[in-house]
Amino acid sequence: MTHSERLAALRAELAARDLDAFVVPLTDEHMSEYVGGYAQRLGWLTGFQGSAGTAVVLADKAAIFTDGRYTLQVREQVDGADWEYVEVPATSVADWLAANVGHCDVIGYDPWLHTATWAQATHKRLQGELAATLAAQADNPVDAVWTDRPVPSPAPMTVYDHPAAGRASAEKRAEIAEWLAAKRADALVLTALDSIAWLLNVRGGDVAHTPVALSYAVAHADGTLDLFVAPEKVGEPLRQHLGNAVRLHDRAAFAAPFFQSLAGKRVAVDPERAVSAIDALLAQAGATIVPLRDPVVLAKAIKHPAEIAGHRAAAIRDGAALTRFLRWAEETLPAGGETELSAAAKLLAFRRATGLHVDQSFDTISATGAHGAIPHYRVDEASNARIEPGQLFLIDSGGQYLDGTTDVTRVVPVGAPSPEMRDRFTRVLMGHIALATAVFPDGTCGAQIDAFARRPLWDAGLDFAHGTGHGIGSYLSVHEGPQRIAAPNYPGGASLEPLRAGMMLSNEPGYYKAGEYGIRIENLVLIEPREVAGGDPDRPMLGFETLTWAPIEARLIEAALLTAQEIAWLDAYHAQVLAKLAPALDAATQAWLVGKCRPLAWSVG
Numbered sequence: 001m002t003h004s005e006r007l008a009a010l011r012a013e014l015a016a017r018d019l020d021a022f023v024v025p026l027t028d029e030h031m032s033e034y035v036g037g038y039a040q041r042l043g044w045l046t047g048f049q050g051s052a053g054t055a056v057v058l059a060d061k062a063a064i065f066t067d068g069r070y071t072l073q074v075r076e077q078v079d080g081a082d083w084e085y086v087e088v089p090a091t092s093v094a095d096w097l098a099a100n101v102g103h104c105d106v107i108g109y110d111p112w113l114h115t116a117t118w119a120q121a122t123h124k125r126l127q128g129e130l131a132a133t134l135a136a137q138a139d140n141p142v143d144a145v146w147t148d149r150p151v152p153s154p155a156p157m158t159v160y161d162h163p164a165a166g167r168a169s170a171e172k173r174a175e176i177a178e179w180l181a182a183k184r185a186d187a188l189v190l191t192a193l194d195s196i197a198w199l200l201n202v203r204g205g206d207v208a209h210t211p212v213a214l215s216y217a218v219a220h221a222d223g224t225l226d227l228f229v230a231p232e233k234v235g236e237p238l239r240q241h242l243g244n245a246v247r248l249h250d251r252a253a254f255a256a257p258f259f260q261s262l263a264g265k266r267v268a269v270d271p272e273r274a275v276s277a278i279d280a281l282l283a284q285a286g287a288t289i290v291p292l293r294d295p296v297v298l299a300k301a302i303k304h305p306a307e308i309a310g311h312r313a314a315a316i317r318d319g320a321a322l323t324r325f326l327r328w329a330e331e332t333l334p335a336g337g338e339t340e341l342s343a344a345a346k347l348l349a350f351r352r353a354t355g356l357h358v359d360q361s362f363d364t365i366s367a368t369g370a371h372g373a374i375p376h377y378r379v380d381e382a383s384n385a386r387i388e389p390g391q392l393f394l395i396d397s398g399g400q401y402l403d404g405t406t407d408v409t410r411v412v413p414v415g416a417p418s419p420e421m422r423d424r425f426t427r428v429l430m431g432h433i434a435l436a437t438a439v440f441p442d443g444t445c446g447a448q449i450d451a452f453a454r455r456p457l458w459d460a461g462l463d464f465a466h467g468t469g470h471g472i473g474s475y476l477s478v479h480e481g482p483q484r485i486a487a488p489n490y491p492g493g494a495s496l497e498p499l500r501a502g503m504m505l506s507n508e509p510g511y512y513k514a515g516e517y518g519i520r521i522e523n524l525v526l527i528e529p530r531e532v533a534g535g536d537p538d539r540p541m542l543g544f545e546t547l548t549w550a551p552i553e554a555r556l557i558e559a560a561l562l563t564a565q566e567i568a569w570l571d572a573y574h575a576q577v578l579a580k581l582a583p584a585l586d587a588a589t590q591a592w593l594v595g596k597c598r599p600l601a602w603s604v605g
Contacts, residue, residue: 068465155205164310314404361398372518
């Protein structure tokens, strides 16, 4: 079926169910950002390939909701004849429903794909304004018309016994038991796939580029845990690794009969990560729901020294692969024979040549010219563009290694860049340096320092419509909370999580000129204690250690815009790039890197 035919089929299904509308989010029953093929309902229905969005379907109209990162992308991928484009947070799904549904209408939703908080707030608003009803569906109407829907991945759950894991699962589970005791709770429901993977020191292959396994877990105050995972995913090594304290159940058994065992107990549930259906099951069982954030979220975000050491090793390995690619790109792209797909394949080949590459950490953003202006552009056979002289080529990519997850963005000028390109690139670089060198009090949140990266652009009346930094996992998700660096009006909400030593984030300001080019400079950073001469000894300070190593293109830098301090930072960074990567490179690439890492005055002189 075409996407228009799919929309028509869903409308027919809604009519058969006496539903006036239905909400289709881009998530799964674990509230994941990246989901398996079986859960790609929004993409199947609309054609949208971004990683965040929601659709609402009525009998006579439909809307797709995306944030500023996808303003261009959604218009390229989703037919405006069928869909109204709505930008969040300016207009929420509830806002649009209140303005478009009728009095006493019934709006369906899948309780396994929305939080109870969302369902309760949306229902209350629709009831109050329109006497309309938000109705949970026993099964998803999209699934009823998606006749060739993929089945969930059969990949096994595997033991993660790499030294970079840092701590044994039993030790982590004991800390959860202590947390439960402190909160006077009997059990904790864990639904986030990366939380389960980290807590149990397991990994999987159920989500593209994110090594997690579809599962649920319920941790108990006595240190035991019930794990719900498909039986075919469980082998003897995993059973031995988990031990007797972890009881195994079929994932399908995460249902009413099990929840009856929690009757009368106080059960902690994360209101941001657990879906509405789980709250309903607990309520039906007679359990008391204690709304608390999943404690694994923060424990996972503050990296163990072994995780940090593992990432440092992965970053050098990954940086050497990227450097080989950047040399290839400089020497090859001006000839005009390469495409976005061929360039992405070349970088993947360099990473695989390390011998330790497990996977990409996300679909590589290989974007030339106008495609670079789409921050989360995803190349495919239909969109694949030839890389031509006069363009900027943006490559945002990362690798999954057993010792770490990487994410890095660089921009390659294909031929001579224009003065405007140089100006914009330099302002992005200035913002990157401002954040990399920031010193701030312990407890500062990301929203407070986001403007550091934007000011050089603001000075020229410019900005970018995405967050400046996201957390990153340790051989886990390339996007990891709770920490991030973003403006207070960021679509995901203000980044108010206090920044703590041991957290890792990206530093990735950018600039995007619609229809022409995009620029982003991304390194990963580690938050570390920072002593300031003459500072208040009673006020601990933090700063960033840069973790990513790859040259930043001097041909795109307008040196006259930089201060002496900014030039000194760039020169020191490139000196470290050369020192760390040269031993891992062949002689010809070493020589090329020497030229790329020369002090800026030499490079532009």
